Amino acid sequence: MESLLPSADxxxxxxxxxxxxxxxxxxxxxxxxxxxxxLELQTFLIDWINTELKEEHIVVKSIEEDLYDGLVLHHLLxxxxxxxxxxxxxxxSANSQKRKLGIIMEAISQSLQLQExxxxxxxxxxxxxxxxxxxxxxxxxAQHFRPDLELPANVGVEVIRVEPNRSGIKTENVIEYITGSxxxxxKSKPDAFDHLFEQNxxxxxxxxxxxxxxxxxxxxxxxxxxxxxxxxxxDGVILLLLIGQLxxxxxxxxSFFLTPxxxxxxxxNVSLALDLLLEGGIIENPINPADIVNGDLKATLRLLYGLxxxxxxx
Numbered sequence: 001m002e003s004l005l006p007s008a009d010x011x012x013x014x015x016x017x018x019x020x021x022x023x024x025x026x027x028x029x030x031x032x033x034x035x036x037x038x039l040e041l042q043t044f045l046i047d048w049i050n051t052e053l054k055e056e057h058i059v060v061k062s063i064e065e066d067l068y069d070g071l072v073l074h075h076l077l078x079x080x081x082x083x084x085x086x087x088x089x090x091x092x093s094a095n096s097q098k099r100k101l102g103i104i105m106e107a108i109s110q111s112l113q114l115q116e117x118x119x120x121x122x123x124x125x126x127x128x129x130x131x132x133x134x135x136x137x138x139x140x141x142a143q144h145f146r147p148d149l150e151l152p153a154n155v156g157v158e159v160i161r162v163e164p165n166r167s168g169i170k171t172e173n174v175i176e177y178i179t180g181s182x183x184x185x186x187k188s189k190p191d192a193f194d195h196l197f198e199q200n201x202x203x204x205x206x207x208x209x210x211x212x213x214x215x216x217x218x219x220x221x222x223x224x225x226x227x228x229x230x231x232x233x234x235d236g237v238i239l240l241l242l243i244g245q246l247x248x249x250x251x252x253x254x255s256f257f258l259t260p261x262x263x264x265x266x267x268x269n270v271s272l273a274l275d276l277l278l279e280g281g282i283i284e285n286p287i288n289p290a291d292i293v294n295g296d297l298k299a300t301l302r303l304l305y306g307l308x309x310x311x312x313x314x
Contacts, residue, residue, distance in 0.1 A: 025162045026176065028132055032158040041155045041178060045138050048149065052079045063138065064129040070100040080145040083107060098127055108137070112144050132159065135178050153286065154271060155179045173254050177271050180289060193302050204297075211304050214312065218245050229304070230295035235260045236269025239292075239303075243276055246311045266293045274303070282306040 032038065042063055049060045049072070056075050060066045067073055069091055077083040085107055091097040101123045109119065120140075121133035142149050156177040163170045196203060208229060215226050222241060226232050233239050237258060244251040256272055257265040270289040277283045283306040291299035 023164065026132055026159045027162065029158045029160060029173070033131075035157060037152065037155050038157045041135065041139075041152050044152055045135070045142070048142060048146075049076060049138070052076060064131040064134050067134055067138075068127050068129045069097045070104050073104050074100070076141070077104065077107065080141065081111060083111070094127070098123055101127055108141070112140060114140075132157070132176065132178075139178055151179050153179055154275065156271070174257075175255065175268065175272060177268060180267075180271070193298050193305070197298055207301060207305075208297075211301060211308060214308050215242060215304065218242060218311070221245065229300050230297050233300050233304070234270075234293050234295050235266040236271075236273050236292070239273045240269060240276075242307065243273060246307055247276075247280065263293065277303060277306060282310050 045063060046060050050058075053060070053072070053075055056079070058072060058075055060072055070087070071090065074085060074087060077085070085103055087100045087103050088096065091100045105121075105123055105126075108114075109116075120136035121130075125133040126137065139151065142151060154177065156175045159174060159176045161172050161174055196207065212226055212229065215229075216224075219226065219238070219242060222245065224238060224241070226238065236256065237260065240251050240256055256269045260266045260269055267289050270292045274283070274287055274289060274292075278286065283303055287299050287303055292303070
């Protein structure tokens with residue numbers, strides 16, 4: 001649910017001068033910083049950076065505290081990308097550090113072929129030691145330059161999204177994912193659906209109809225009707241509501257986007273649903289959230305079939 005004022009726990013009473021109406025900011029909830037999976041990701045990334053920079057005799061102990069001035073980032077880019085930029089080695093003042101970060105960020109955006117709208121970090125956020133944004137940056141570098149690196153999968157953290165506006169401050173609590181599923185996890189051994197699509201494609205429509213009938217039977221109380229599995233489950237909303245109906249618990253509306261407006265919102269919803277299905281033993285192998293969001297019929301059928309098997313007799 002949305003509120004006009006953020007919780008005291010989030011410590012959001014003061015905004016810096018760069019805040020503008022409508023600008024969304026994200027703050028990690030204090031109690032979420034000790035989540036074991038979140039800490040595991042930080043430890044993994046610190047160990048990776050230290051391994052890469054061993055010959056440089058650089059030791060990182062904290063993601064946000066040791067990367068804010070650009071020194072470590074510059075050396076990391078030289079090591080993993082062979083990229084030597086024309087920047088001063090040690091920048092002492094805040095202005096010189098931001099100038100250095102600007103050059104580094106531009107080089108990263110070009111290498112990763114990212115548009116400004118794709119960035120989950122900024123110069124100010126990195127320099128201000130924003131842990132969430134710094135983690136997004138390091139994960140993006142690792143995934144691009146070291147694709148074989150097995151990052152901890154599906155790591156998310158509870159954040160409070162804050163949007164200042166003319167009438168006050170709008171806030172909401174969400175789970176933001178920093179890493180997704182591993183490709184290897186999503187591409188496990190061939191299953192019944194792989195064989196169905198390859199050997200009996202003519203029967204796919206029959207399976208779709210059976211799943212649609214099952215889904216609509218359990219969505220009737222919500223006055224919802226599904227006719228297209230690929231498109232109607234792509235944003236995760238109906239999927240989460242269906243899981244709530246079948247598993248008998250209330251889906252807190254503050255935990256997901258009821259009207260997702262971006263690709264990130266949709267991935268968040270689907271990732272949350274997949275986590276619930278994995279934890280409940282309804283699906284055995286992780287599914288890449290992007291496959292569902294992109295309307296992959298096989299992936300969508302695979303997860304809905306897990307619900308069908310669990311609840312088909314109800």
